[in-house]
Amino acid sequence: MPVSAAASAREILTRLHDVMASRNPAQSKLNSVVNIIGEALDSEVCSIYLLREGLLELFATRGLAQEAVHVTKLALGEGLVGTIAQNVETLNLDEAEMHPAFAYRPETGEEAFHSFAGVPIIRREQSVGVLAVQHAESRRYASEEIEALQTVAMVLSELIANADLIDPASAGGSTRLQSTAPELGHGFKLVDGMAAGVAVFHQPRITIEHTVAEDTEAERHRVYAAFDKMREQIDRMASQAEFGVGGEQDEILATYKMFAYDEGWSRRINEAIDSGLTAEAAIERVQQRTRQRMREIDDPLLRDRMHDLEDLSNRLLRIVSGQLGTAAQMGLRQDSILIARNLGPAELLEYDRRRLKGVVLEEGSLTAHVTIVARAMGVPVLGRVRNIRQLIAEGDMLLLDTSEESLFVRPTPAMQEAFETKLELSQKRRAAFAQMRGVAPVTADGHRITVMVNAGLRDDLAALDLTGADGIGLFRTEFQFLVSATLPQREMQRRLYKDVLDAAGDRPVTFRTVDIGGDKALPYLNHDEDGEEENPAMGWRALRLALDRDGLMKAQARALIEAGAGRTLNIMFPMVSEPWEFDAARDLFEAQRAWLAARGRKMPTEIRYGAMLEVPALAEVLDVLLPRLDFLSIGTNDLTQFLFAADRAHPKLALRYDWLSPSILRFLKRVTAQAQAAGVPVGVCGEMGGRPLEALALLGLGIDRLSITPAAVGPIKAMIRSLDRAALIEAMSAMLAEPGRSLREGLEAWASEHSVELA
CATH class of the missing domain: 1.10.274.10 (PtsI, HPr-binding domain)
Structure with missing residues (x-):
C-alpha cells in the first residue's frame, strides 16, 4: 500500500541509524537492513547488490534463497540489476519478466515474484550497487515507495563506504598508474583561442559523511x-x-x-x-x-x-x-588551465582572470551559460573531452589549441616549441590583421568586395570597429532566445535590436528572424507536440515554426520595426523553401508595420526584405521569387548538408562535406548568375566565406558579398587584396568546365602561382 515518502523514509532511517551505529560486522548490518526495509515497505523481497571487481554481487536478501548470497553475480548491463547500475536509473515494473533486460537466475528462487523495483546506490556520482524490492503480485510501486527507496539508498551508500565494502575502481577510482608520457586529447571548440598552463581540477564535489539526522x-x-x-x-x-x-x-x-x-x-x-x-x-x-x-x-x-x-x-x-573544495577558493598560483566535468557561470567568475588561461570540460555546449560567459571573459574553452581524469593529472603541463580542437598533455620540449611558435605567429598575424582595420577589401584589379560579420550577441558588436567590417551581414536573433529562461518580451527584444543598430551607425545590419527548433529547441516552447523528431535539422524549425507560431513572429516584427525607426531595416527570413513562405512572412511584417503606423509610431525609412537560400528546392523557383526580393543570402552551412544528404556534424561524413566539390560550386554559380541577372544583390553567410581558400572560390564565382565570423575578417581582407579577381573568375570557369573530384588542389596551385595570400 502506498505510504508517505517522508514518513516511510523517516521510519526506515530511524531504525537504520541504530544498525549503522552498532559494532556488528558489515554482513550482519546488511542482513538487518534488508529486513528493516522489507518490513517497512511490506515487501516480500528486499535485496542489496554491491559492485565488486566489475560484477554486481548479491550481498544480502530477504525473500530470495539465502544460498544465492555471494553466489549470484551480474555484469553491468546484465539483467534488471545490471541495467539499473549501468544506466544509474530507477526501474519500476509490474511484470519483471516482460522487460527486455530480464535475466532469470534459478538459484535465487525469484520465479515466484512478478513485480520489481530497483534503485541505484550511488557514491560520488557512480553506481556502487543496487537496492531492489519484489512482490508476488503484479503491480507498479507507488511514487512514494520509490522515493523512500531512493532516500534509503543514499544512507546505504554511507553504510557500505564505512564498512569498506566499496570497490575503489567501482566508485570512480582507478588502478591505472598515471602516465608521464605526452598525450593528445580531442574535443569540441566552444570558445576560440590558444593557452598554456598547468592542469588544475575544479573539484566541486563534496563527499557526504553523515546522512541520517539527529535533529x-x-x-x-x-x-x-x-x-x-x-x-x-x-x-x-x-x-x-x-x-x-x-x-x-x-x-x-x-x-x-x-x-x-x-x-x-x-x-x-x-x-x-x-x-x-x-x-x-x-x-x-x-x-x-x-x-x-x-x-x-x-x-x-x-x-x-x-x-x-x-x-x-x-x-x-x-x-x-564548511568545505571550500574548489580551486577558485584555494587560489591559482600560476598560469592555469581549469579542468572540470562542467561548470556554472558563477563558478567560472570566481577564478582569478590573470591566472586562468583556459578551460577544458568533459561536457559543455555552445549554448551553455558558462560558454557565453567565458567568451565574454576571453577565456578559450574546449568541451566534450572524454576521460579527462585518465588523461590528465593535477599539475600536468597543458597546451590548449581550440582552433585545432586539441589538448596537448605533458608536451615534449619540441611540441612546446612548436606550440609557442604557432602562438607567436598567431599573435603577429592578429596584430597585422588588426592594422588592416581601416583598409578596404579591394582586389588587386580594383574590385571592391563587401566584407561583413556574423553576430548574435551584444559582445559581438565590438567586432565591427575592431575589424573595420562593412556591417553585420547576419545578426542571429535567436541567440537572445537561447540564453533566456523564458520567452524574451517584445521590449527586451526591441532594446537589443536598437543597441545593434546604434553600434553599427551608418553601416548596414541584416537581422535574420528567429531560427529556432531543430537542434536549437527552447525548453519553454513546446515545439514537438507529435513526439521527438528523427531529423530535426529538416524538421519543424526556423520560418516554418515562426509562421505556425505567428504570435512569436508578430512580437519580433514589432520589436524590429520599432527599433529601426528612422533607419533602413534589413530583414532576412531563414529556411525559405517556397515563394509563398516568403510572401507570408513579408505580409506578416507589413501588417505589423501598418498596425504600428496607425498608432502613430515612428517608422523605418525603408524595410528591405531578403531570403536565405538554404533549402535546395528554392533554387528551382528563384525566377518566381527574385522579383520580390531586395537581396538574397546563401547559407552555406545548411545548404551543403542538404545538397549532400550528409550531416555536417557526423564524423564519418566529414570528408563528404566538401565546399570545394564541383557539385556545390556549380550550384552556387548558377544561383549567383541568376540573382545577378535579376539585379538582386547576392551574398554568402556561413563558415565557407570565412576560410581563405573557400572564400577564394566564392569570389571566383562572381560573389562579392561575404558575411563571416569576426576572427576571419583580417585573413579574408588580406586574401582579397592579393587577388586579381578577373583572372580568378576565368580560372574558375575553366576548372568547373572539366572538374575532378574537388577543386581544392587546383585552387591551391592557382593561388600559389599567383601569390594569393592564404594565411
Whole structure:
C-alpha cells in the first residue's frame, strides 16, 4: 500500500541509524537492513547488490534463497540489476519478466515474484550497487515507495563506504598508474583561442559523511543559513561582473539568480530533511533527482540550464558542510588551465582572470551559460573531452589549441616549441590583421568586395570597429532566445535590436528572424507536440515554426520595426523553401508595420526584405521569387548538408562535406548568375566565406558579398587584396568546365602561382 515518502523514509532511517551505529560486522548490518526495509515497505523481497571487481554481487536478501548470497553475480548491463547500475536509473515494473533486460537466475528462487523495483546506490556520482524490492503480485510501486527507496539508498551508500565494502575502481577510482608520457586529447571548440598552463581540477564535489539526522530542526536551520549565504554570494558576484552594461551575460546571471531564489528548490530540500536526512544529504538527494531528470532530457538547451542548478547545489553543499573544495577558493598560483566535468557561470567568475588561461570540460555546449560567459571573459574553452581524469593529472603541463580542437598533455620540449611558435605567429598575424582595420577589401584589379560579420550577441558588436567590417551581414536573433529562461518580451527584444543598430551607425545590419527548433529547441516552447523528431535539422524549425507560431513572429516584427525607426531595416527570413513562405512572412511584417503606423509610431525609412537560400528546392523557383526580393543570402552551412544528404556534424561524413566539390560550386554559380541577372544583390553567410581558400572560390564565382565570423575578417581582407579577381573568375570557369573530384588542389596551385595570400 502506498505510504508517505517522508514518513516511510523517516521510519526506515530511524531504525537504520541504530544498525549503522552498532559494532556488528558489515554482513550482519546488511542482513538487518534488508529486513528493516522489507518490513517497512511490506515487501516480500528486499535485496542489496554491491559492485565488486566489475560484477554486481548479491550481498544480502530477504525473500530470495539465502544460498544465492555471494553466489549470484551480474555484469553491468546484465539483467534488471545490471541495467539499473549501468544506466544509474530507477526501474519500476509490474511484470519483471516482460522487460527486455530480464535475466532469470534459478538459484535465487525469484520465479515466484512478478513485480520489481530497483534503485541505484550511488557514491560520488557512480553506481556502487543496487537496492531492489519484489512482490508476488503484479503491480507498479507507488511514487512514494520509490522515493523512500531512493532516500534509503543514499544512507546505504554511507553504510557500505564505512564498512569498506566499496570497490575503489567501482566508485570512480582507478588502478591505472598515471602516465608521464605526452598525450593528445580531442574535443569540441566552444570558445576560440590558444593557452598554456598547468592542469588544475575544479573539484566541486563534496563527499557526504553523515546522512541520517539527529535533529531535524537543527538541519533545517543549517540549510536556511546556507541559502542566505549562497544568495549573498550570487548577488555580490552579479554586481561585480566586469562585462560592461547590457550584455547577454547580464541575462545569464539574472537567470542564475532566479534558480538561487527558487522556492520550489528549497521546498524540495526541506521535504528531504523531513524524511530524516541531514542538510548535506538532503541537498544531495535533491541533486540526484535533478541528475536523473537530466539523463532523461533530450533537449541540450534544457540540460544546460539544469547544469546551472547543479552548480548552485554544489555551492550550497560547500557552504553547509564548511568545505571550500574548489580551486577558485584555494587560489591559482600560476598560469592555469581549469579542468572540470562542467561548470556554472558563477563558478567560472570566481577564478582569478590573470591566472586562468583556459578551460577544458568533459561536457559543455555552445549554448551553455558558462560558454557565453567565458567568451565574454576571453577565456578559450574546449568541451566534450572524454576521460579527462585518465588523461590528465593535477599539475600536468597543458597546451590548449581550440582552433585545432586539441589538448596537448605533458608536451615534449619540441611540441612546446612548436606550440609557442604557432602562438607567436598567431599573435603577429592578429596584430597585422588588426592594422588592416581601416583598409578596404579591394582586389588587386580594383574590385571592391563587401566584407561583413556574423553576430548574435551584444559582445559581438565590438567586432565591427575592431575589424573595420562593412556591417553585420547576419545578426542571429535567436541567440537572445537561447540564453533566456523564458520567452524574451517584445521590449527586451526591441532594446537589443536598437543597441545593434546604434553600434553599427551608418553601416548596414541584416537581422535574420528567429531560427529556432531543430537542434536549437527552447525548453519553454513546446515545439514537438507529435513526439521527438528523427531529423530535426529538416524538421519543424526556423520560418516554418515562426509562421505556425505567428504570435512569436508578430512580437519580433514589432520589436524590429520599432527599433529601426528612422533607419533602413534589413530583414532576412531563414529556411525559405517556397515563394509563398516568403510572401507570408513579408505580409506578416507589413501588417505589423501598418498596425504600428496607425498608432502613430515612428517608422523605418525603408524595410528591405531578403531570403536565405538554404533549402535546395528554392533554387528551382528563384525566377518566381527574385522579383520580390531586395537581396538574397546563401547559407552555406545548411545548404551543403542538404545538397549532400550528409550531416555536417557526423564524423564519418566529414570528408563528404566538401565546399570545394564541383557539385556545390556549380550550384552556387548558377544561383549567383541568376540573382545577378535579376539585379538582386547576392551574398554568402556561413563558415565557407570565412576560410581563405573557400572564400577564394566564392569570389571566383562572381560573389562579392561575404558575411563571416569576426576572427576571419583580417585573413579574408588580406586574401582579397592579393587577388586579381578577373583572372580568378576565368580560372574558375575553366576548372568547373572539366572538374575532378574537388577543386581544392587546383585552387591551391592557382593561388600559389599567383601569390594569393592564404594565411
